[in-house]
Amino acid sequence: MKSLKSIVLLGVCTALAGAPAAAAEISSTPIAGTRLDVSATGEVMRVPDQATVSAAVVTQAPTAARAVADNARRMSAAIQALRGAGIAERDIRTASLSVQPQYRYADGQAPVVTGYQASNSLSILFRQVDKVGSVIDTLVAAGINQIDGPDFTLADPEGALDAARTSALAKARARADLYARAAGLKVGRIVAIEEQGGGSPVRPVPMLAMARAEKANTPIAPGESKLAVTLSVVFELN
Template identity: 30%
Template sequence: MKLLVSLLFLFSITMNAQNTPQNTVDVTGIGIVTVVPDQAKITVRNESTGKDAALVKQENDRVIGNVLSFLKEMKIEDKDVKTEYVRLNKNYDYNSKTYNYAANQTISIRLKDLDKYESLINGLVSTGINRIDGVSFSSSKKEALESQARKKAIANAKMKAEEYASVLNQTIGKAATISEFSFQTSNPYPKNRMVMGAMADSSSSEPQTLAAGEMEVRATVNVSFFLY
């Protein structure tokens, strides 16, 4: 009987110890890495309109054919050229009480050598396209940059936790939980030094219109550390 009581007592103590929550300090860490982009995504579109659907499509196809031929001349790889959408719409003009047609085709181009940017843009315009819908920048080192940002975010979280604990004359232990709150890659912002550098290059035969700036990769993590 005494043995049974002793076992129950030990079991009760063990259960209470397991159910006692451990103190933690919960912090948010932010890691930021900046880099000058080395790639660009250029989105171009051609729109043709007219009364005859077949002729409108033929004209649109002709311009897009010029675009694709030019991109081959520029040594842009096929895998870096993508047709985003093709549309042929029938529209009613309430003023003239007639129908007309509009053919649209959009192509995105990934440019891996930004030194070719000016030649590429000027050449695209000469093909007959009538829309450049946007240019966005990126880095070929995206995965490595994201890894750096994560490490910085964890280090930032640990620094914050240590600061809080030290004020209370306590210390932090191992991480209890880690969760990635968000991951962002911001659009590049212009940097004057890049623009000035381009303007100073008088040997260039084409005017410089590109300012790639810097892009920012930001990681945010929530970390819970044991507190002692």
């Protein structure tokens, strides 16, 4: 019957057999005792403090010139509304602009142009999440007729990720202590640490339904976002 120590060492060898090529450099590090590879994930929850919204004006007209002119007038009003709401110029960016013909299709006949559609889309960064709802209402009143978002993020994700890294390393050490005790050994030193990934995406939020101009203060709930970091840690057991 195999001893517990033999089982633990067999598991370590099996894990090493399937390790990626990136771990080759780690294996060259001299280890006097027994090598143990541990993977652990640290997670933190944070409330998003900024949001991005896509707001577009889509217009249709018999001619391209009229569709574009209509679109420009409504988008200019929307940008002015954003400025009036206190959104800084640096946080307003044109994301896309297009003019496309619209066709009518019939069996056995060539497509016929029936008009033109112009689209102008803005990407708006909100540094104050509590302003998103009221500004969306203002945009709709100004002529915006297509909204996508909000996409909630953190202004300083690295601070949260550092907390997740610390948690992951603590979990890896606790797991190494567990294996060491089971094998009748002690954790000596950390030979190598490899980060497997950054933060997980912020929890997605469904697209907002179009708000009516007469309904102010569209409710916005940022909730909490989970950020996670996975570490692969190589320990030396003595």
